[in-house]
Amino acid sequence: MLHEQIEINEAAVILKLLGDKTRLTMVKILDKQECCVCEFVEIFQTSQPAISQHLRKFRDLDLVKEERRGQWIFYSINKNNELYPLIQQILQFLPSQEFRLKKLEEDGTRISCC
Template sequence: MEQIHEAAEKLKLLGDKTRLTMLSLMKEREWCVCEFVDILEISQPGVSQHLRKLKAQGIVKEKKQGQWVYYSLNVDDKPYIKDVLQYMPDTKTILSGLNKEGVTSVCK
């Protein structure tokens, strides 16, 4: 029963459109908080709150580079999340749908 509880807690996080979008973007590369702020047009504290929840459940990992923190997927041991993300659109499609095709990283 513990496995079911653990999976349910992680899958709950995917029920949020913003978090699911963030995870879908992370399928192809790591992203900085500032990039998510620009793409999703939500505040930095809002983005950080979503990422904190995902990190607490072990779905994303962070890497610090200078003053920037980059987030990437950590789902190799979570095949049920990998399966869900497999059906999500790619980065180009997501950015196009958000009218953000020309977004480039400002965090470097």
């Protein structure tokens, strides 16, 4: 697969962003499934402001898309972003995170905000 080259600075920024375990896991999940903040709060057992900060960093680079549904905002990965091919290359080496979403479904918290 041929891709346009990206600048070293851009690569460094995205690699630093993905160097955080929580953000890396979030991107792996978002690559396959959209999620809202409340679901990430449950998955990572952390505060809503902390999750929102992680998502803001992705939004600032246009790496995630938002879709408002009522009072909730759902996030998905922006596969049209020029950095997505680099992210995709990294994600292919990571294990699936679908078990985290399945656990939310089993616990009844997967659709708690919808």
